[in-house]
Amino acid sequence: MKLIALDSSGLTASAAILEDDILLAEYTVNYKKTHSQTLLPMLDAVASMTELDLSAVDAVAVTAGPGSFTGLRIGSATAKGLGLALDIPVIEVPTLAALASNLWGASGLIAPIMDARRNQVYSGLYRFEGGRLITVRDQQALALTELIDELKALNPSDGVIFLGDGVPVSRDLLDRELPVPHSYAPAQSNRQRAASAAVLARRLYEEGRYVSADAHAPVYLRKSQAEREREKQLKTGEGPQDPFSQAARGQHGGT
Amino acid sequence: MNGNTDILAIETSCDETAAAVVRNGREVLSNVIYSQISMHTLYGGVVPELASRKHIEKINAVIRGALSEAGTTLDEIDAVAVTYGPGLVGALLVGTSEAKALAWAARKPLIGVNHIEGHICANYIEHPELRPPYLGLVVSGGHTHLLIVRDWTEFEIIGRTVDDAAGEAFDKVARAVGLGYPGGPKIDAAARSGSPDAIVFPRAKVNSSKYDFSFSGIKSAVLNYLNHAQMTGEEVCTADLAASFQKAVVDVLCSHTAEAAKEFGIREVAMAGGVSANSALRAEMERVCRENGLHLSVPSPVYCTDNAAMIGVAAWHEYQNGRFAGWDLNAVPGLRLGER
Numbered sequence: 001m002k003l004i005a006l007d008s009s010g011l012t013a014s015a016a017i018l019e020d021d022i023l024l025a026e027y028t029v030n031y032k033k034t035h036s037q038t039l040l041p042m043l044d045a046v047a048s049m050t051e052l053d054l055s056a057v058d059a060v061a062v063t064a065g066p067g068s069f070t071g072l073r074i075g076s077a078t079a080k081g082l083g084l085a086l087d088i089p090v091i092e093v094p095t096l097a098a099l100a101s102n103l104w105g106a107s108g109l110i111a112p113i114m115d116a117r118r119n120q121v122y123s124g125l126y127r128f129e130g131g132r133l134i135t136v137r138d139q140q141a142l143a144l145t146e147l148i149d150e151l152k153a154l155n156p157s158d159g160v161i162f163l164g165d166g167v168p169v170s171r172d173l174l175d176r177e178l179p180v181p182h183s184y185a186p187a188q189s190n191r192q193r194a195a196s197a198a199v200l201a202r203r204l205y206e207e208g209r210y211v212s213a214d215a216h217a218p219v220y221l222r223k224s225q226a227e228r229e230r231e232k233q234l235k236t237g238e239g240p241q242d243p244f245s246q247a248a249r250g251q252h253g254g255t
Numbered sequence: 256m257n258g259n260t261d262i263l264a265i266e267t268s269c270d271e272t273a274a275a276v277v278r279n280g281r282e283v284l285s286n287v288i289y290s291q292i293s294m295h296t297l298y299g300g301v302v303p304e305l306a307s308r309k310h311i312e313k314i315n316a317v318i319r320g321a322l323s324e325a326g327t328t329l330d331e332i333d334a335v336a337v338t339y340g341p342g343l344v345g346a347l348l349v350g351t352s353e354a355k356a357l358a359w360a361a362r363k364p365l366i367g368v369n370h371i372e373g374h375i376c377a378n379y380i381e382h383p384e385l386r387p388p389y390l391g392l393v394v395s396g397g398h399t400h401l402l403i404v405r406d407w408t409e410f411e412i413i414g415r416t417v418d419d420a421a422g423e424a425f426d427k428v429a430r431a432v433g434l435g436y437p438g439g440p441k442i443d444a445a446a447r448s449g450s451p452d453a454i455v456f457p458r459a460k461v462n463s464s465k466y467d468f469s470f471s472g473i474k475s476a477v478l479n480y481l482n483h484a485q486m487t488g489e490e491v492c493t494a495d496l497a498a499s500f501q502k503a504v505v506d507v508l509c510s511h512t513a514e515a516a517k518e519f520g521i522r523e524v525a526m527a528g529g530v531s532a533n534s535a536l537r538a539e540m541e542r543v544c545r546e547n548g549l550h551l552s553v554p555s556p557v558y559c560t561d562n563a564a565m566i567g568v569a570a571w572h573e574y575q576n577g578r579f580a581g582w583d584l585n586a587v588p589g590l591r592l593g594e595r
Contacts (some may be wrong), residue, residue, distance in 0.1 A: 015511050036348055040582040041354045073311050074352045080315050081356025214315040224304035
């Protein structure tokens with residue numbers, strides 16, 4: 001089988017083409033430019049270098065979340081467009097499982113962490129058993145201190161490996177508060193890579209775990225701020241806010 | 256590929272997920288719009304993050320709908336067009352990312368379209384006789400521009416709002432008097448049973464340019480009126496207030512347009528944008544144009560509010576000029592009129 005894999009969930013943009021267990025191409029860039037400007041040109045580059053016959057592509061995989069809301073949507077909309085045009089399904093790969101897959105074969109608990117802002121991280125816990133990635137605890141948004149408590153309780157004898165863009169902002173606290181032996185993955189494997197997503201996606205595809213391009217939407221793991229505020233208001237029974245503070249939100253871009 | 260040029264157009268700049276197929280820049284073969292208004296009404300206005308989330312959920316179904324309603328397929332389409340600005344950045348990115356992937360995978364040329372230019376071009380759908388040069392008035396929730404359309408893709412802005420867009424003023428006033436969102440249609444409806452001369456609100460003068468607009472002054476006058484009424488225990492007649500406020504906005508829009516037509520010696524006028532669906536504005540502009548011997552074009556309401564058909568029309572002019580976008584096309588939330 002042949003698949004295109006995309007990741008634009010964080011600061012990195014990445015595109016890969018996988019054919020069975022051969023990685024034909026991978027293009028990963030972690031630079032200032034917006035994913036909207038880089039992702040499709042990158043896909044175009046790997047496709048033309050590998051003389052990709054689009055009619056032979058079976059599915060498109062995308063890291064579906066969590067991640068930056070806008071970044072996820074750039075990847076998702078791209079995947080949906082490819083799916084629609086090529087009449088192929090979308091394989092939704094959990095971002096943190098894809099990140100954990102970067103460390104294939106590692107012994108120890110794998111804890112990818114992404115900066116989720118608002119004093120939280122997105123994290124899941126994974127482990128390789130018999131060459132397969134096992135989810136110990138599914139991805140979720142939580143406070144770093146909660147993750148530390150969780151790891152203390154689990155106290156894995158073979159230690160913990162951290163990776164992801166949440167590491168730079170979490171490292172100090174982890175080193176100070178986590179007595180469990182731990183290490184940090186190096187640069188070649190500590191950020192999102194479409195190749196890892198592709199390999200996981202192939203397994204999901206073979207298990208029949210994919211969706212139609214129309215049905216695909218990102219997994220944000222978090223409601224929008226407006227929804228959270230509204231729920232809070234409804235709960236506390238407060239009336240609507242001052243109409244003019246709300247009015248400030250009416251930032252129309254069009255009609 | 257039958258001698259005709261069929262363009263698939265996609266529009267996601269604000270709170271409508273829309274797709275259309277337009278033939279030869281004039282004939283609308285399909286025009287599918289998924290409106291998110293009911294969701295945003297809960298929040299009293301468009302919530303950008305929710306708009307973006309909804310766009311992602313609906314976009315494929317909307318595109319599929321546009322293709323099948325037009326009785327065509329992506330293969331038979333000649334180009335894919337998409338709004339890349341101005342608008343909400345997150346919302347625009349859904350449309351641009353989708354359109355790029357579609358065009359890339361289907362090996363079709365890609366065309367980036369300015370949303371405001373799209374609004375203006377909406378006029379060509381039902382007024383094929385309209386051709387540049389003419390005077391254009393674009394009034395919407397995000398924009399208020401008076402401009403001279405010099406050529407199909409050449410625009411000269413002669414007046415713009417210095418503060419709120421006209422539609423924004425409608426939204427804010429509607430919210431203040433408890434009519435809710437969206438303000439335009441709500442005020443329009445309430446005003447029907449009110450007197451436009453009941454309350455006199457100021458017609459703001461702007462110092463920057465004689466064709467510029469200011470609507471925050473009118474809005475503040477309405478608020479002051481409401482506060483005053485509240486303090487003195489006076490009852491406010493919502494219908495009168497809506498009609499009087501609406502008249503103040505409409506007067507300014509119409510008088511600026513008539514004056515500019517006179518000064519620049521232009522006899523063709525075209526109105527566009529969501530606010531041009533307002534019944535009082537349509538009626539008054541009609542009257543003012545007739546009185547001044549001007550010919551007025553206004554799109555049907557469905558082509559006034561956000562839609563993709565207008566994007567397909569604007570794209571056709573780019574197609575003819577051979578102006579295509581690259582795969583690095585980005586959303587430009589502050590895209591200016593005429594910017595390429």
